[in-house]
Amino acid sequence: MFILKSEVQFDMAHYLSGYTGKCQNIHGHRYRIVVKVASETLHEEGQLRSMVDDFGNIKRVLKEIEDLFDHKLVLEDNEEGRKVGEALSVLPNTFKVLYLPFRTTAEEMSRYIYYLLKDKGISVSEVELFETPTNSCTYKE
Numbered sequence: 341m342f343i344l345k346s347e348v349q350f351d352m353a354h355y356l357s358g359y360t361g362k363c364q365n366i367h368g369h370r371y372r373i374v375v376k377v378a379s380e381t382l383h384e385e386g387q388l389r390s391m392v393d394d395f396g397n398i399k400r401v402l403k404e405i406e407d408l409f410d411h412k413l414v415l416e417d418n419e420e421g422r423k424v425g426e427a428l429s430v431l432p433n434t435f436k437v438l439y440l441p442f443r444t445t446a447e448e449m450s451r452y453i454y455y456l457l458k459d460k461g462i463s464v465s466e467v468e469l470f471e472t473p474t475n476s477c478t479y480k481e
Protein backbone atom coordinates (compact mmCIF):
# COMPACT_ATOMS: atom_id res chain seq x y z
CA MET A 341 0.00 0.00 0.00
CA PHE A 342 1.26 3.46 -0.96
CA ILE A 343 0.00 6.45 1.00
CA LEU A 344 0.63 10.03 -0.13
CA LYS A 345 0.18 12.78 2.42
CA SER A 346 -0.24 16.46 1.73
CA GLU A 347 -1.53 19.36 3.77
CA VAL A 348 -2.76 22.91 3.69
CA GLN A 349 -3.80 25.47 6.29
CA PHE A 350 -6.33 28.30 6.34
CA ASP A 351 -7.87 30.79 8.77
CA MET A 352 -11.62 30.79 9.20
CA ALA A 353 -14.19 32.27 11.56
CA HIS A 354 -17.36 30.48 12.65
CA TYR A 355 -19.63 29.76 15.58
CA LEU A 356 -21.77 26.79 16.48
CA SER A 357 -25.45 27.48 16.05
CA GLY A 358 -27.60 26.10 18.86
CA TYR A 359 -24.61 25.42 21.11
CA THR A 360 -24.24 26.56 24.73
CA GLY A 361 -20.65 27.38 25.71
CA LYS A 362 -17.60 29.16 24.34
CA CYS A 363 -18.24 28.08 20.74
CA GLN A 364 -21.59 29.91 20.59
CA ASN A 365 -19.55 33.09 20.01
CA ILE A 366 -17.91 33.94 16.70
CA HIS A 367 -14.25 32.91 16.90
CA GLY A 368 -11.49 31.83 14.57
CA HIS A 369 -9.27 28.83 13.98
CA ARG A 370 -6.09 28.18 12.05
CA TYR A 371 -7.36 24.99 10.41
CA ARG A 372 -4.91 22.40 9.14
CA ILE A 373 -6.03 19.73 6.69
CA VAL A 374 -3.91 16.61 6.29
CA VAL A 375 -5.03 14.57 3.29
CA LYS A 376 -4.02 11.00 2.51
CA VAL A 377 -4.30 9.43 -0.92
CA ALA A 378 -3.81 5.67 -0.88
CA SER A 379 -3.37 3.02 -3.55
CA GLU A 380 -2.24 -0.61 -3.73
CA THR A 381 -0.79 0.02 -7.19
CA LEU A 382 1.09 2.68 -9.15
CA HIS A 383 0.22 4.04 -12.58
CA GLU A 384 2.03 1.98 -15.20
CA GLU A 385 2.40 4.47 -18.04
CA GLY A 386 2.31 8.08 -19.11
CA GLN A 387 2.84 11.19 -17.02
CA LEU A 388 1.85 9.43 -13.76
CA ARG A 389 4.03 6.32 -14.30
CA SER A 390 5.31 5.01 -10.94
CA MET A 391 3.06 7.41 -9.02
CA VAL A 392 -0.17 7.13 -7.01
CA ASP A 393 -1.01 10.67 -8.11
CA ASP A 394 0.98 13.79 -8.94
CA PHE A 395 1.60 15.85 -5.78
CA GLY A 396 0.96 18.85 -8.04
CA ASN A 397 -2.65 17.69 -8.64
CA ILE A 398 -3.25 17.25 -4.93
CA LYS A 399 -1.70 20.65 -4.12
CA ARG A 400 -3.80 22.36 -6.81
CA VAL A 401 -7.04 21.00 -5.34
CA LEU A 402 -5.92 21.78 -1.77
CA LYS A 403 -5.26 25.36 -2.90
CA GLU A 404 -8.85 25.57 -4.20
CA ILE A 405 -10.10 24.36 -0.81
CA GLU A 406 -7.87 26.87 0.98
CA ASP A 407 -9.27 29.68 -1.20
CA LEU A 408 -12.84 28.56 -0.51
CA PHE A 409 -12.47 28.95 3.27
CA ASP A 410 -9.52 31.26 3.95
CA HIS A 411 -10.31 34.49 5.85
CA LYS A 412 -14.06 33.97 5.62
CA LEU A 413 -16.82 33.92 8.18
CA VAL A 414 -18.65 30.64 7.71
CA LEU A 415 -22.30 30.52 8.77
CA GLU A 416 -24.66 27.59 8.92
CA ASP A 417 -27.30 27.99 6.24
CA ASN A 418 -30.27 28.04 8.60
CA GLU A 419 -32.67 30.77 9.74
CA GLU A 420 -30.27 32.07 12.41
CA GLY A 421 -27.24 31.98 10.08
CA ARG A 422 -29.10 33.93 7.40
CA LYS A 423 -30.13 36.58 9.99
CA VAL A 424 -26.49 36.97 11.07
CA GLY A 425 -25.52 37.29 7.41
CA GLU A 426 -28.18 39.99 6.85
CA ALA A 427 -26.96 41.92 9.92
CA LEU A 428 -23.45 41.88 8.46
CA SER A 429 -24.70 43.48 5.24
CA VAL A 430 -23.83 46.86 6.85
CA LEU A 431 -20.21 45.94 6.16
CA PRO A 432 -18.59 46.60 2.77
CA ASN A 433 -19.72 44.07 0.16
CA THR A 434 -16.15 42.79 0.00
CA PHE A 435 -16.78 41.17 3.45
CA LYS A 436 -16.76 37.45 2.79
CA VAL A 437 -19.40 35.15 4.25
CA LEU A 438 -19.72 31.52 3.21
CA TYR A 439 -22.88 29.55 4.01
CA LEU A 440 -22.67 25.80 4.53
CA PRO A 441 -25.65 23.45 4.98
CA PHE A 442 -24.41 22.01 8.28
CA ARG A 443 -23.12 22.95 11.75
CA THR A 444 -19.41 23.66 11.16
CA THR A 445 -17.94 21.16 13.61
CA ALA A 446 -14.59 19.48 12.87
CA GLU A 447 -16.59 16.32 12.08
CA GLU A 448 -18.85 17.91 9.44
CA MET A 449 -16.00 20.00 8.00
CA SER A 450 -13.71 16.97 7.57
CA ARG A 451 -16.47 15.00 5.79
CA TYR A 452 -17.28 18.00 3.55
CA ILE A 453 -13.61 18.42 2.59
CA TYR A 454 -13.32 14.67 1.90
CA TYR A 455 -16.14 14.96 -0.66
CA LEU A 456 -14.75 18.19 -2.15
CA LEU A 457 -11.50 16.31 -2.84
CA LYS A 458 -13.33 13.27 -4.24
CA ASP A 459 -15.51 15.47 -6.49
CA LYS A 460 -12.36 17.11 -7.86
CA GLY A 461 -10.91 13.73 -8.85
CA ILE A 462 -8.55 13.03 -5.95
CA SER A 463 -8.62 9.40 -4.73
CA VAL A 464 -8.69 10.56 -1.13
CA SER A 465 -8.52 7.86 1.54
CA GLU A 466 -8.79 10.09 4.58
CA VAL A 467 -8.95 13.70 5.70
CA GLU A 468 -7.69 14.79 9.09
CA LEU A 469 -8.87 18.27 10.00
CA PHE A 470 -7.09 20.00 12.89
CA GLU A 471 -9.18 22.71 14.53
CA THR A 472 -6.38 23.41 17.01
CA PRO A 473 -2.85 21.98 17.16
CA THR A 474 -4.10 19.27 19.54
CA ASN A 475 -7.70 18.59 18.40
CA SER A 476 -8.57 16.97 15.11
CA CYS A 477 -11.19 14.82 13.41
CA THR A 478 -10.39 12.19 10.80
CA TYR A 479 -13.00 11.26 8.19
CA LYS A 480 -12.62 8.15 6.07
CA GLU A 481 -14.90 5.50 4.60
Ligand SMILES: [Zn+2]
Nearest residue numbers: 354363367369
Ligand atom coordinates in the same frame (compact mmCIF):
# COMPACT_ATOMS: atom_id res chain seq x y z
ZN1 LIG B 1 -14.61 26.68 16.62
